[in-house]
Amino acid sequence: MEEKHRILILDDDPDVREWLQGVFESAGFAVSAVEDSKAMQERLNAAPHSLAVVDLKLKGEDGLAVARMLRKGSPIPIIMISGQGDETDRVLGLELAADDFINKPFSARELLARVRAQLRRTTELSIPRPAAMAGSGPRFSFDDWVLDMGTRTLTRGEGEPCILTQGEFALLAAMVQHPSRIWSRDQLLEQTRGFDADVYDRTIDVLILRLRRKIEPNPQQPSYIRTERGMGYVFSAPVTRL
Template sequence: MNTASPHILVVDDDPALRELMSDYLLENQFQVTAVATGTEMNAVLQETVIDLVLLDLRLGGEDGMQLARRLRDVSELPVIIMTGKQDEADRVMGLEIAADDYVTKPFSNREMLARIRAVLRRYQSRAEASPSGHNVKRRAYRFAGWELNLLARRLISPDGTRVEISNGEFNLLLALCEQPQRVLSRDQLLELSRLHGAEVYDRSIDVQILRLRRKIEVDASTPKMIRTERGAGYVFEPRVDVLH
């Protein structure tokens, strides 16, 4: 599984519907996590970078509207609500609390897919139009299939596995992701990655770069992502996508 694919969180207490939606979204190159409760939803959001939540407002024993409201209060994450045919009041309330869209059950897979793609496009366009100095909290960086989760401080490989990295390696990779396709000197990287104390000397950057290359490069001896610019520093070559 490629972590560059958008990750959809489906929250619905109907196991058959969760399975159907998961299978269809996986077939259309999405990552999918499907859960039955608000508690499970919150646990996933703590550990995983999600691109969009598809939330049923009629969860058994839970107030889906309250879950949607709480989600909107703490996050700018795109939310599509699912309602029944007769639940017009729910649709209106859902949109009033700033849900991005809704689908009415029963819905076709194609309609659901079209709405998900449309909401994701709007969010992507908004992110690209925002000035670089905006204060929107960043949740993750994605590059070449890799994902750097800023909230959980985790590095996820293109096959979806977690790669262990030290605090220094994480901070250095974060600095590189924040300044892609730019030559950064050792002094700049020391400052940007906050490698201080016992590590505050020029060659500490070279050691950390070597360790990072061994973890993210196909061949660390001929690096393609973290390139050395002789006499100047290093360049992080991949395109980096920002998730807010």
């Protein structure tokens, strides 16, 4: 199955770029390896990609800004890499765009494990369904939003799509199907990341923040996803199963 996946690598260090390309090609992946965002966009326009590996520190460019730009136009998983071990970089990267974050130095084995975990989640949430099954899953509405479990989409109004990462979709799907339930962070981590995820205390807080920015009328005063102090989070908007 892996030979069907194409990995995008964005790193301005030619030695690192060559090593990453060798790791992925040896594991059976197709690879697009580039040094700047312009070349990245050209490769993305030329062929579909399954996942992106983006360096945080790029010459003349902000890796976080590049990842955020990529996220706005594509739901593919993004793994950010950095030579710094500061948790602030990790939290900021996840908050803005990334699905995972790995610090240098790292082994080929660890990198491949993280990539495969992200691809499994993507496959589980986004695998194309036969036409006969399209839209066959339950649909839920809250205000002018519609969450379709069959097509794995979130739309607004007349069908305007809202692009969600895999973790964001899984978190929202769990909460919408159980409105008024108070979820602890551990319970939401189990729902959104899976047993093989690299998780830490702020993961759910970051996902909640990103979701609020995308769906809340006022993210600063959330009316859908509310914080229950000392307990976790609750989806408080009325939900209708369509």
